Amino acid sequence: MLVGEALLGLAKLVCDLGPTRLGVCEAASCDHVFVDTSPNSSRRYCSERCSSRANVAAYRARRKAQAEALALWACGGAVSYPGPRFKHTPPLRNFMREAGVSPGTR
Numbered sequence: 001m002l003v004g005e006a007l008l009g010l011a012k013l014v015c016d017l018g019p020t021r022l023g024v025c026e027a028a029s030c031d032h033v034f035v036d037t038s039p040n041s042s043r044r045y046c047s048e049r050c051s052s053r054a055n056v057a058a059y060r061a062r063r064k065a066q067a068e069a070l071a072l073w074a075c076g077g078a079v080s081y082p083g084p085r086f087k088h089t090p091p092l093r094n095f096m097r098e099a100g101v102s103p104g105t106r
């Protein structure tokens with residue numbers, strides 16, 4: 001009967017907070033459902049673990065995009081550079097912006 005009681009408690013919590021407070025974890029490999037008890041309904045992950053894992057994944061994806069843009073830039077990106085004509089290779093920062101990659105911080 002413990003499960004029933006837990007479900008009842010959850011149902012009551014959801015009713016008290018409103019249906020918009022129910023969320024599904026945004027982490028790629030997680031489908032946990034959570035009740036958002038944050039003051040401004042900004043919760044995106046079921047746990048700290050998912051949150052930090054997703055942040056690390058996003059960071060890696062950003063770094064990967066940066067590395068790819070850097071490789072493109074270094075390997076003659078200036079030839080097919082779609083922006084204004086540069087006499088020389090455009091500044092990497094500009095190139096990354098054109099390529100839709102945030103130069104970000106290292």
Ligand SMILES: [Zn+2]
Pocket residue numbers: 025026027030031032045046047050
């Ligand atoms: Zn999760």
